[in-house]
Amino acid sequence: MSNRFTRWLGRLGPTLVLLAAAVFFIAPLVSSFRVAFHKVPTVLLDRHTWFQKWSFEGVRRAFDEPNFWPTLSLSLRLALITVLITMALLVPTALFVHLRLPKARALVEFFTLLPYVVPPIALVAGIAAFYRANARWFLNTDYALAPFYVVMAMPFTYRAIDAGIKAIDVRTLVDASRSLGGSWAMTLRKAILPNMATSLLSSAFLTATVVIGEFTIASTLAKNTFATFSFEYFGRDAQGGIGLALLTLIGTTGLLGILTLLTRTKSRRAMSTTSRF
């Protein structure tokens, strides 16, 4: 009996921690959801009013804002450009480091972590000063944000790519392809990248979520992205702004969910086919 009680107590601790964590994460979301879509003040909440006056009006108003679609479109275009630049820069870098400079791996990892250390505002000041002096025209375009976002997303994207490379025996695959007559381009296209699909996808999604949610740099450089629009709209219409933030959160979570689903389906398919033999 005492053993059972001890076991029950042992399970209680972790369960309470999990519950506390769940409340910590879920309570603000539930509150945001109610504020965004429910037009009943908290003091008037009871079992009758709980089911009344639910409405998507706040978010619908946001959709009608003249800046909504242009800023969303810009953020999506920036996300796409950032993903492309990130892939073009980091995939060859990570492969080169793995294949030719394995001793430099720690150094490269350190560099990719720098965006964590350098505050975004300092980053903007430094890079903007460089562009102002050398390519002011570029700084004036909306796409000037892309290089900043590449740097901002680097800690996540490099790690995702690095994990993908570590998951395959990249040196042997490269050697095998080269010995069969594959050029570097073909080796990359046919032998390496298809086997890193999951990590590349994850890297791309992480980059996209960073870009869509980034506010500081866009605001400092006076660019109208979806994040700056959301912030500005929140100032005018709190309910619609919260609804918009919630939709953005759902959108990015959806992206990550799709990624998880794709990854899981792939590994499950591999496992089930393996177990047949």
Place this chain on the structure above:
Amino acid sequence: MSALTFAGVRKTFGANVALQGFDLDLHQGELVTLLGPSGCGKTTALRIAAGFERADSGTIQVEGADISKTPPHRRNMGMVFQSYSLFPNLTVAGNVEYGLRTRGIHKATRAARVAEILDLVQLGELGARYAHQLSGGQQQRVALARALAVQPSVLLLDEPLSALDAKVRTTLRDEIRRIQTDVGITTLFVTHDQEEALAISDRICVMSQGNIEQLGTPTEVYRRPTTAFVARFVGTMNEFTAEVTGSGEVAVAGHRMAAPGAAGAATGSKLSLLVRPEDLALGDDGLPGSVTSVTFQGATTLVGVRLDVLDVLVSADVGSGEADHLQIGDRVSVVVNGANAVCEPAPS
């Protein structure tokens, strides 16, 4: 003309010398094995032949043409790796077809070649499967098929059997030899497994510390090792301390015997005499000792004997008929035949 030639190849990694003045000729259609312990330079030699490493000096030639500076994808060599190295995203057929695609061969020709080569490795039915759906042995056969599909001038095998279990290893070893002989392709095989090397090779190149210790047929390497290193590394050796009693004659614990390997050593000097188990026999007038183990091996039995006078443990390969009455602890007498013994100065 040699199919593949290493001429004075030297390679260092920092302060480590992996190969020093490595010279080797492979004749057309033969299978040469690079055999040696880890770090002896055998894989480095293979990777230099494939073009994955660049030699510090020396040249690599294929049929007389210097390919030292040719990139790997233009060398037309087929390579099989220890870790299978199949492309996980491609089917078996896709893997075999890969090298044909890089050469821009027409689709119909590719399909016919893939079918032909998969039949050769007896995997004709598995073309649609992926690597993870195959056993280790099957994966390595696909890797072999993939390397052969491009009709390479030289086939390079980098310890292709070491990741497999013992039974599959033996089967695949024989299959590699059969295919290599059928196709008639010049092959450089790297292994640290002496049994594998003896079973599969036309010639064996025993290596140590970046140098060739001996190059010869399996029989030569096993029966007539030219250095104590080769004698110890290839096969099992019994080691006796002997005293030189005349030209080509030694005495082990007072028992005199002919040992041509000792010719040239000063009379009265001490030698280490290395003798194969099959050169020891159980007889009447030998070194006395007690049986410590009896291992039945089919036609022969390996008998372990601790000698009284030298306090060493030796193994004698004797006919199973002769050994079937032996029990652990039995008193026996070991007769040493020094005719094939390798001699080296005894450690002082």
